[in-house]
Amino acid sequence: MVTMTRTVVLAAPSEQSSDVTRVAVSTVIFTLRRDPAQENPVIALPLVRRTRDPYEGLWALPGGWLDQDESLDDAAARTLAETTGIAPSYLEQLYAFGAVDRSPTRVISIVYWALVRPDEIPSHEAVPAYDAENVTWVDAAHLPPLAFDHTEIVDYALWRLRNKAGYSRIAHGLLPDEFTLAELREVYESILGRRLDPANFRRQVDNSETLIPTDRFRTGSHRPARLYRYNQDVELADRGPLIARP
Amino acid sequence: MVTMTRTVVLAAPSEQSSDVTRVAVSTVIFTLRRDPAQENPVIALPLVRRTRDPYEGLWALPGGWLDQDESLDDAAARTLAETTGIAPSYLEQLYAFGAVDRSPTRVISIVYWALVRPDEIPSHEAVPAYDAENVTWVDAAHLPPLAFDHTEIVDYALWRLRNKAGYSRIAHGLLPDEFTLAELREVYESILGRRLDPANFRRQVDNSETLIPTDRFRTGSHRPARLYRYNQDVELADRGPLIARP
DNA sequence: ACAAAAGTGTTGTTTGTACACCCATGC
DNA sequence: GCATGGGTGTACAAACAACACTTTTGT
Numbered sequence: 001m002v003t004m005t006r007t008v009v010l011a012a013p014s015e016q017s018s019d020v021t022r023v024a025v026s027t028v029i030f031t032l033r034r035d036p037a038q039e040n041p042v043i044a045l046p047l048v049r050r051t052r053d054p055y056e057g058l059w060a061l062p063g064g065w066l067d068q069d070e071s072l073d074d075a076a077a078r079t080l081a082e083t084t085g086i087a088p089s090y091l092e093q094l095y096a097f098g099a100v101d102r103s104p105t106r107v108i109s110i111v112y113w114a115l116v117r118p119d120e121i122p123s124h125e126a127v128p129a130y131d132a133e134n135v136t137w138v139d140a141a142h143l144p145p146l147a148f149d150h151t152e153i154v155d156y157a158l159w160r161l162r163n164k165a166g167y168s169r170i171a172h173g174l175l176p177d178e179f180t181l182a183e184l185r186e187v188y189e190s191i192l193g194r195r196l197d198p199a200n201f202r203r204q205v206d207n208s209e210t211l212i213p214t215d216r217f218r219t220g221s222h223r224p225a226r227l228y229r230y231n232q233d234v235e236l237a238d239r240g241p242l243i244a245r246p
Numbered sequence: 247m248v249t250m251t252r253t254v255v256l257a258a259p260s261e262q263s264s265d266v267t268r269v270a271v272s273t274v275i276f277t278l279r280r281d282p283a284q285e286n287p288v289i290a291l292p293l294v295r296r297t298r299d300p301y302e303g304l305w306a307l308p309g310g311w312l313d314q315d316e317s318l319d320d321a322a323a324r325t326l327a328e329t330t331g332i333a334p335s336y337l338e339q340l341y342a343f344g345a346v347d348r349s350p351t352r353v354i355s356i357v358y359w360a361l362v363r364p365d366e367i368p369s370h371e372a373v374p375a376y377d378a379e380n381v382t383w384v385d386a387a388h389l390p391p392l393a394f395d396h397t398e399i400v401d402y403a404l405w406r407l408r409n410k411a412g413y414s415r416i417a418h419g420l421l422p423d424e425f426t427l428a429e430l431r432e433v434y435e436s437i438l439g440r441r442l443d444p445a446n447f448r449r450q451v452d453n454s455e456t457l458i459p460t461d462r463f464r465t466g467s468h469r470p471a472r473l474y475r476y477n478q479d480v481e482l483a484d485r486g487p488l489i490a491r492p
Numbered sequence: 493a494c495a496a497a498a499g500t501g502t503t504g505t506t507t508g509t510a511c512a513c514c515c516a517t518g519c
Numbered sequence: 520g521c522a523t524g525g526g527t528g529t530a531c532a533a534a535c536a537a538c539a540c541t542t543t544t545g546t
Contacts, residue, residue: 021269021312023344023354066267068352072344095488096342096356098269098318106314108269108354110342152487159486182497200536202499207534222497223543240405241398242341428524446509448526468524469516 021106025075026063026150028094028113028157029086031121032174032187033137040190042139043161045154046084047146049134054104055147059136061154063109076112084135085122088114090173090236094157102149109148113157115173165191168237169210172230180218180225181205210234266352271321272309272396273358274340274403275332277367278420278433279383286436288385289407291400292330293392295380300350301393305382307400309355322358330381331368334360336419336482340403348395355394359403361419411437414483415456418476426464426471427451456480 032041047059064079066072072093080086094113100106138144140158143151164170171187185201205211210231217224279290293305310325312318318339326332340359346352384390386404389397410416417433431447451457456477463470 019314020266021314023267023269066344066354068265068267069346071346072342072354075344093342096318096339098312098321098356100315100317108312108318108356110344110354155487163486180498197536197538198498199500199538204535219544222495222545223499225498240409241401426525443509443511444524445511445526445528450508465517468518468522469526471525 021108023066024063024107024109025066025072025079026061026109026111026153027076027080027091028061028111028154029080029084029088029116030114030140030157030161030174031116031118031137032190033118033139035139040186043141043158043190044137045140046086046135046137047144048083049136050147051134058147059138059144060147061111061150063111066110072110073112076110076114080112080114086114086116086120088116088173089120090115090170092237092239094153094160097149097153099149109153111153111157113160115170117174117176119176162191162193164237169208169230169234170237172210173236175230178214178216178227178229180227182225184228268351268353269312270309270353270355271312271318271325271358272307272355272399273322273326273337273360274307274400275326275330275334275360275362276386276403276407276420277362277364277383278436279364279385281385286432289387289404289436290383291386292332292381292383293390294329295382296393297380304393305384305390306393307357307396309357312356318356322356322360326358326360332360332362332366334362334419335366336361336416338483338485340399340406343395343399345395355399357399357403359406361416363420363422365422408437408439410483415454415476415480416483418456419482421476424460424462424473424475426473428471430474 029045031044033044035042046062048062050056050058050060062080062083064075064082066075067078070078073091076091076093077087080088080091091112091114094111096108096110098108102109140154143154145151146154161170165188171184171191174187175183181202182198184205185196185198188201189196211228212231214227214229216227218227275291277290278287281288292308294308296302296304296306308326308329310321310328312321313324316324319337322337322339323333326334326337337358337360340357342354342356344354348355386400389400391397392400407416411434417430417437420433421429427448428444430451431442431444434447435442457474458477460473460475462473464473
């Protein structure tokens with residue numbers, strides 16, 4: 001094989017690490033943010049500032065190198081916790097990115113995507129490594145320039161989120177424990193980018209058996225709205241045979 | 247495939263290969279096979295016999311090591327061509343597998359899945375490296391014991407195939423250029439594992455605008471059936487923003 | 493009382509499903 | 520002619536979408 005010759009040359013001991021294919025793990029973390037200027041909540045995600053080359057100073061997805069003795073899933077959870085302190089309510093592999101020129105050195109990035117409920121976002125003080133200077137939360141619809149191919153990655157993650165919202169109960173992963181139907185509907189409206197009929201929406205989730213009504217109500221505005229909680233027996237999404245199920 | 251193993255060892259004399267995380271690419275290739283014993287065609291896939299440890303002698307998915315200067319997609323296409331001579335009609339990334347213990351040495355496998363039309367399978371003579379001893383096609387429903395975690399991988403690929411058959415025109419990737427509606431229906435029946443009403447099936451694909459009727463007919467049995475061809479303007483499946491579209 | 497959101501009812505359309513039936517060919 | 524799969528029509532049910540209407544609160 002042609003490749004053999006080339007590999008041997010490149011892999012010679014005298015070369016630097018740039019001759020090695022390294023595996024990184026990154027995560028696109030979605031949450032919702034109430035924007036006073038907007039009617040509906042807005043999809044937001046955290047970015048970390050790069051403190052070294054390449055792309056020093058630019059924003060990038062949180063992530064890190066895969067350790068020798070940890071699985072991809074573990075690496076995603078670990079790097080997430082280290083960089084943002086987040087333990088997400090939903091975490092799923094998104095895609096493996098491996099274009100040759102996506103980084104100056106050869107890096108394969110296994111990218112995950114996650115949903116976090118607003119109440120799962122730790123306060124800055126609770127995260128030892130938190131560095132307010134170098135972490136920011138941005139509106140997914142108005143991304144700053146990102147390092148590497150991370151803009152493309154976020155776009156793909158958004159596509160998956162919208163897609164999955166159409167056929168699964170994934171939006172619950174963005175809401176706190178108890179919520180009103182209007183709040184749930186607003187989540188879907190934010191993700192799908194269109195208005196939904198409140199009456200029909202109510203019936204749909206009603207029939208889906210995914211919600212458990214509580215006897216508590218959200219008061220304050222007009223007629224109090226019943227609070228619901230998510231039925232834990234129903235999976236947020238069918239993830240196929242990879243995930244062990246009861 | 248084997249070459250790289252050796253190279254890595256040579257390239258890092260002070261370390262064993264088990265200290266390096268290597269990236270492999272494998273592909274689950276689906277095609278259809280007419281089984282005289284069965285009413286409908288059967289989903290089949292090619293396996294290659296392992297000729298060295300680990301799992302020497304067992305069947306495994308075709309694949310190989312990722313080259314330093316090729317993208318993941320290119321590696322999938324290349325290893326596919328090298329081991330089986332196949333250029334598939336549909337090729338998509340499936341999942342990245344990275345459990346620590348899935349191989350004695352640390353290997354991350356980026357797995358693809360592919361569909362090939364029966365007429366795209368090259369004859370053995372046309373593939374220089376073809377080794378009849380060490381390549382076999384098996385019924386996806388009756389897998390022999392496989393090396394590594396490949397059984398799990400095939401199960402996941404089958405789940406994805408069935409899933410995708412439900413909401414896309416993916417089944418066309420398994421048929422030759424011209425086909426009857428009954429043949430197309432049989433493909434869906436094989437994938438989904440249940441019978442479909444011929445009348446309703448006809449109307450569904452009719453309305454979907456994905457088929458172009460020809461003026462040719464398949465004769466031989468009873469009333470001749472019109473041959474259709476696939477409308478190239480319609481994508482087999484929506485693959486999101488990762489794939490450039492017109 | 494009134495505005496506004498919560499929640500219910502009604503109606504028409506679209507989609508899916510079951511199945512009866514005619515059509516064209518090989519035997 | 521008759522069996523068989525190709526192809527059409529129809530009737531019912533479920534899901535979806537539009538929107539009028541009632542209920543319950545804050546002000």
